Amino acid sequence: MNKFWLLSLFFSTLGGMLCGQTVYRAAKIQASPTQVFQPGEILVKDGKILAIGKTAKAPKGSKTIDWKDLEVYPGLISPGSSLGLAEINALRPTRDEREVGTHTPDVEAWVAVNPDSELIPVARANGVTHSIIAPMGGMISGTSGLIVLDGWGVEEMTIRKKVALHLWWPGHSLGLPQPHSDKDAKPKSIKEQDKERRQRVRDIDEFFDQAEAYRQGRKADPEGLGVIPSWEAMMPVLEGKIPLMIHADEVRQIKAAVEWAEKRKYRMILSGGQDAWKLADWLGERKIPVIYHHIFTAPRYRNSPHDEQFRAPGILAKAGVPLSIGFRLGGWTAANQRNLPYHAAQAVAHGLSRGKALASITMEPAKLAGVSKRLGSLEVGKEATFIATTGDLLDLRSSVKHMIISGRSTSLQSRHTRLYERYRNRPKPREKP
Numbered sequence: 001m002n003k004f005w006l007l008s009l010f011f012s013t014l015g016g017m018l019c020g021q022t023v024y025r026a027a028k029i030q031a032s033p034t035q036v037f038q039p040g041e042i043l044v045k046d047g048k049i050l051a052i053g054k055t056a057k058a059p060k061g062s063k064t065i066d067w068k069d070l071e072v073y074p075g076l077i078s079p080g081s082s083l084g085l086a087e088i089n090a091l092r093p094t095r096d097e098r099e100v101g102t103h104t105p106d107v108e109a110w111v112a113v114n115p116d117s118e119l120i121p122v123a124r125a126n127g128v129t130h131s132i133i134a135p136m137g138g139m140i141s142g143t144s145g146l147i148v149l150d151g152w153g154v155e156e157m158t159i160r161k162k163v164a165l166h167l168w169w170p171g172h173s174l175g176l177p178q179p180h181s182d183k184d185a186k187p188k189s190i191k192e193q194d195k196e197r198r199q200r201v202r203d204i205d206e207f208f209d210q211a212e213a214y215r216q217g218r219k220a221d222p223e224g225l226g227v228i229p230s231w232e233a234m235m236p237v238l239e240g241k242i243p244l245m246i247h248a249d250e251v252r253q254i255k256a257a258v259e260w261a262e263k264r265k266y267r268m269i270l271s272g273g274q275d276a277w278k279l280a281d282w283l284g285e286r287k288i289p290v291i292y293h294h295i296f297t298a299p300r301y302r303n304s305p306h307d308e309q310f311r312a313p314g315i316l317a318k319a320g321v322p323l324s325i326g327f328r329l330g331g332w333t334a335a336n337q338r339n340l341p342y343h344a345a346q347a348v349a350h351g352l353s354r355g356k357a358l359a360s361i362t363m364e365p366a367k368l369a370g371v372s373k374r375l376g377s378l379e380v381g382k383e384a385t386f387i388a389t390t391g392d393l394l395d396l397r398s399s400v401k402h403m404i405i406s407g408r409s410t411s412l413q414s415r416h417t418r419l420y421e422r423y424r425n426r427p428k429p430r431e432k433p
Contacts, residue, residue, distance in 0.1 A: 075129030098137030107142025314351030
């Protein structure tokens with residue numbers, strides 16, 4: 001009987017070791033914006049979550065990692081950035097975030113990502129595990145992709161190559177004619193400005209009409225037209241497979257863009273949305289997802305309250321708008337992606353609920369990227385991608401101590417930590433005799 005018991009114990013232990021299962025224990029696990037286990041355990045195998053709860057049953061011999069004083073959160077997802085496309089904002093040769101031309105739908109942003117960018121580990125060090133990489137330049141700038149901020153090369157890092165097609169909607173503001181620095185140039189009148197704006201909208205309409213004509217032609221005669229890359233890149237939007245991400249900030253601009261997308265029956269995401277809070281109920285009724293970029297942007301008008309942009313996410317969320325919080329695109333914000341949780345925290349201090357704030361940097365961006373079945377929350381069957389922090393994620397005093405991406409421990413070292421260690425250990429000056 002003792003021999004049988006010993007053999008059973010041996011094979012049970014061996015089975016646990018061979019199956020490669022790991023249990024992570026923590027003081028608190030924020031599985032989703034509304035579900036918390038305190039304390040909690042996560043059972044992981046082959047990069048997937050097998051069990052999660054206050055306790056997770058695991059076979060004997062499974063590896064156990066005890067984070068008894070830490071809190072666990074899903075990996076953060078930036079809903080739009082130029083990470084890997086821009087390195088040093090002041091040096092043009094290090095920036096590849098925009099293309100030449102006004103209509104370049106066939107541009108795919110993921111292709112240009114530099115996997116060795118120093119800014120990627122900086123963002124990762126504060127909990128950002130994934131980012132939607134968006135193109136810039138012109139009116140129709142191309143297609144964004146979703147990358148994981150860890151990997152040997154860009155192919156390994158790319159999770160989804162086509163997330164959304166990006167359209168930069170023409171501004172609707174008109175200004176009084178101003179003296180031009182060029183003496184030979186004549187200031188544009190209100191009438192001329194209005195004419196130019198209308199023409200830009202007509203250009204957008206014409207471009208999409210041509211793309212639709214190409215689609216119909218290809219359906220009727222697949223070989224007759226040949227393959228035209230620009231029009232082929234438009235097909236996923238026209239067929240409803242991916243959304244159209246429209247960048248707009250001002251009230252009239254936002255309203256015109258939404259009405260245009262509704263008329264054409266396109267799936268739409270609003271990016272930017274500085275004045276979106278003024279249309280919160282209207283956007284909420286239509287369930288238009290908003291990526292809000294402007295928490296730390298100065299108010300648009302001199303007589304506006306100083307906290308206008310701080311309160312905007314709370315207003316949008318209360319109106320039922322699917323809300324993500326992010327940054328404006330470009331080189332400067334690529335270097336500041338690490339501050340993503342602090343932007344969400346600022347909104348919490350001005351009316352946004354903690355649950356909605358957490359969702360805005362985890363679940364909502366996952367939905368926008370079309371990966372909500374694998375990322376954005378900690379559930380059985382989803383990827384084991386999470387971070388362990390010293391306290392509340394939205395508390396500036398907390399720091400990220402561990403990061404797991406698809407079940408693998410990921411380095412949190414960056415240029416910042418390397419320089420810190422270097423100068424902390426610098427030789428002390430010699431004392432004078």
